[in-house]
Amino acid sequence: xxxxxxxxxxxxxxxxxxxxxxxxxxxxxxxxxxxxxxxxxxxxxxxxxxxxxxxxxxxxxxxxxxxxxxxxxxxxxxxxxxxxxxxxxxxxxxxxxxxxxxxxxxxxxxxxxxxxxxxxxxxxxxxxxxxxxxxxxxxxxxxxxxxxxxxxxxxxxxxxxxxxxxxxxxxxxxxxxxxxxxxxxxxxx
Amino acid sequence: xxxxxxxxxxxxxxxxxxxxxxxxxxxxxxxxxxxxxxxxxxxxxxxxxxxxxxxxxxxxxxxxxxxxxxxxxxxxxxxxxxxxxxxxxxxxxxxxxxxxxxxxxxxxxxxxxxxxxxxxxxxxxxxxxxxxxxxxxxxxxxxxxxxxxxxxxxxxxxxxxxxxxxxxxxxxxxxxxx
Numbered sequence: 001x002x003x004x005x006x007x008x009x010x011x012x013x014x015x016x017x018x019x020x021x022x023x024x025x026x027x028x029x030x031x032x033x034x035x036x037x038x039x040x041x042x043x044x045x046x047x048x049x050x051x052x053x054x055x056x057x058x059x060x061x062x063x064x065x066x067x068x069x070x071x072x073x074x075x076x077x078x079x080x081x082x083x084x085x086x087x088x089x090x091x092x093x094x095x096x097x098x099x100x101x102x103x104x105x106x107x108x109x110x111x112x113x114x115x116x117x118x119x120x121x122x123x124x125x126x127x128x129x130x131x132x133x134x135x136x137x138x139x140x141x142x143x144x145x146x147x148x149x150x151x152x153x154x155x156x157x158x159x160x161x162x163x164x165x166x167x168x169x170x171x172x173x174x175x176x177x178x179x180x181x182x183x184x185x186x187x188x189x
Numbered sequence: 190x191x192x193x194x195x196x197x198x199x200x201x202x203x204x205x206x207x208x209x210x211x212x213x214x215x216x217x218x219x220x221x222x223x224x225x226x227x228x229x230x231x232x233x234x235x236x237x238x239x240x241x242x243x244x245x246x247x248x249x250x251x252x253x254x255x256x257x258x259x260x261x262x263x264x265x266x267x268x269x270x271x272x273x274x275x276x277x278x279x280x281x282x283x284x285x286x287x288x289x290x291x292x293x294x295x296x297x298x299x300x301x302x303x304x305x306x307x308x309x310x311x312x313x314x315x316x317x318x319x320x321x322x323x324x325x326x327x328x329x330x331x332x333x334x335x336x337x338x339x340x341x342x343x344x345x346x347x348x349x350x351x352x353x354x355x356x357x358x359x360x361x362x363x364x365x366x367x
Binding site: 004005008040041043044047050052056064 | 207217222225234238310321322347354357
């Protein structure tokens with residue numbers, strides 16, 4: 001009676017029975033079978049590397065960039081709510097009412113663009129790496145502006161500067177809008 | 190398969206900070222060994238490519254959790270193996286696949302002419318290939334394989350023994366017939 005493959009695999013892994021260990025020591029046939037087992041595993045380890053037929057990095061990168069944009073957007077919307085609240089407070093306190101109309105107009109434009117952008121829902125559509133980069137840059141700039149708007153809350157010179165910052169925000173959002181419109185046209189949406 | 194898999198610590202640090210260039214460098218360093226592992230287990234090249242992509246999305250997401258204990262390739266390999274085995278677990282045809290493996294009594298026509306190890310290995314079921322590859326080539330324990338497959342350690346051990354028995358028959362038809 002000879003060792004089974006199961007016996008030999010177990011022996012190789014240090015788990016064989018005492019009987020199997022003693023038998024292999026004395027049996028040339030089982031020693032040869034064990035050697036073939038070692039050879040098979042050595043040959044499997046030496047098989048040539050299989051390389052991926054296509055580069056997957058661009059797809060991975062686009063997914064990562066889109067995920068990061070999504071996180072920025074969430075943060076940006078939170079910052080925008082804070083900034084809008086602070087701006088509203090400043091209008092009430094403003095010493096220069098003439099600016100109030102301009103500020104309200106810029107804020108209204110910004111809010112309209114925000115609503116329209118939401119309709120484009122960037123999460124549900126495929127973006128190229130370049131578009132994702134551009135979108136991320138614009139969203140970063142908008143987020144930075146929102147940070148400035150938050151800091152201007154109690155500043156005495158906030159009124160004029162506030163209008164200017166809101167106009168810059170509208171401009172950036174229009175650029176962001178353009179990216180989405182161009183992409184939508186390109187894919188026929 | 191012999192590839193240099195060493196990665197400079199500075200590159201890992203940059204990747205952990207989210208630097209996309211550093212993450213791409215990691216992808217370039219490990220894309221072939223990850224695909225190689227996945228392709229040896231998965232049924233099709235497309236499945237292996239999907240495992241490659243899923244593995245690196247997980248690497249990007251979780252690289253911050255890598256503490257530098259052990260080689261980075263060991264960490265990436267664990268993720269790749271998990272992704273490949275998750276796919277295998279989800280494979281509805283697995284039960285049928287195992288039945289095919291059991292029906293090894295009548296060798297395929299190619300056996301008569303003699304086949305090489307790589308082709309014989311491809312004739313094993315996905316489960317058998319996964320166990321042989323992860324245990325004998327990549328060095329995973331039966332406990333690690335069983336956990337990822339959602340099966341017992343005994344199942345992993347018996348799959349390994351059966352796979353070797355079948356490889357032996359496929360590679361030595363004269364012995365198989367005796």
